[in-house]
Amino acid sequence: xxxxxxxxxxxxLVEDPDEIVYAHVRDKLLNYGPExxxxxxxxxxxxxxxxxxxxxxxxxIHDIQFEDVKSNLxxxxxxxxxxxxxxxxxxxxxxxxxxxxKLIRADLAQIKQDIWLEISQKNTILEKIRxxxxxxxxHHHFRGNTENYLSPLNSYINTxxxxxxxxxxxxxxxxxxxxxSLGMPIYxxxxxxxxxxxxxxDENVAQYQDEPNKYxxxxxxxxxxxxxxFDESGINTFLKSYNIPPQRAYFEPCSNxxxxxxxxxxxxxxFQEVGNSLKVNELTILRDVLE
Numbered sequence: 669x670x671x672x673x674x675x676x677x678x679x680x681l682v683e684d685p686d687e688i689v690y691a692h693v694r695d696k697l698l699n700y701g702p703e704x705x706x707x708x709x710x711x712x713x714x715x716x717x718x719x720x721x722x723x724x725x726x727x728x729i730h731d732i733q734f735e736d737v738k739s740n741l742x743x744x745x746x747x748x749x750x751x752x753x754x755x756x757x758x759x760x761x762x763x764x765x766x767x768x769x770k771l772i773r774a775d776l777a778q779i780k781q782d783i784w785l786e787i788s789q790k791n792t793i794l795e796k797i798r799x800x801x802x803x804x805x806x807h808h809h810f811r812g813n814t815e816n817y818l819s820p821l822n823s824y825i826n827t828x829x830x831x832x833x834x835x836x837x838x839x840x841x842x843x844x845x846x847x848x849s850l851g852m853p854i855y856x857x858x859x860x861x862x863x864x865x866x867x868x869x870d871e872n873v874a875q876y877q878d879e880p881n882k883y884x885x886x887x888x889x890x891x892x893x894x895x896x897x898f899d900e901s902g903i904n905t906f907l908k909s910y911n912i913p914p915q916r917a918y919f920e921p922c923s924n925x926x927x928x929x930x931x932x933x934x935x936x937x938x939f940q941e942v943g944n945s946l947k948v949n950e951l952t953i954l955r956d957v958l959e
Contacts, residue, residue: 682728779803782807842891
């Protein structure tokens with residue numbers, strides 16, 4: 669109760685014209701973290717307060733939410749598993765702090781079930797991929813967002829699931845999350861200017877091929893092109909088209925940390941495009957956390 673009284677008392681001082689007092693009050697409220705937000709929002713709705721008060725309340729709420737995202741991202745990078753879905757949810761809250769994670773997980777679970785019901789253990793690997801693509805792209809209508817490619821909405825997992833549209837990275841993330849939950853060894857490959865997936869040869873199928881992939885990959889998948897399949901030569905052709913020398917990292921799976929850095933870099937480019945320097949600065953701070 670004493671803590672609640674302290675928060676309310678601090679909020680009443682937000683409108684103090686003395687910048688030194690305001691700075692002290694702001695820091696104190698930031699220390700309370702997300703716990704202070706409901707009280708700040710309640711006071712913001714009190715229209716009897718002045719414009720300065722409301723603007724400062726908005727700034728403090730934003731700063732608390734940003735610090736919460738940064739703190740969660742720091743904990744994520746320190747963790748041992750670095751779960752990709754958890755990382756995506758953290759970054760979605762950068763733009764949507766009130767995001768309901770349960771809705772995201774429920775949507776993914778429904779898509780997974782729809783795919784699982786179609787797949788049989790008797791199916792070959794290629795048959796499973798064909799069925800996966802039929803449900804993912806056919807029944808659930810996932811597509812590459814070619815009309816608004818640079819939109820930041822293409823990078824947040826909640827908006828990608830809502831729109832069924834995304835960029836190469838976000839579509840690959842959703843595709844791989846579902847595939848891995850179904851026992852398919854499909855992981856991201858961090859190509860320059862693009863992002864694809866690799867189906868790893870966990871069952872040692874390549875031993876029967878004339879020229880097996882030296883990176884342990886059975887084949888590659890391009891979710892931005894409705895799940896089209898290709899081999900190592902396709903990546904070589906892609907790299908040559910951009911005059912980029914081949915590197916091992918362009919042919920084998922990358923880490924979840926690399927995926928998260930790529931996501932933040934995409935968001936930085938999106939907000940640079942519209943001239944939102946505040947978002948660019950904040951995202952740069954978040955990307956530095958992952959370095």
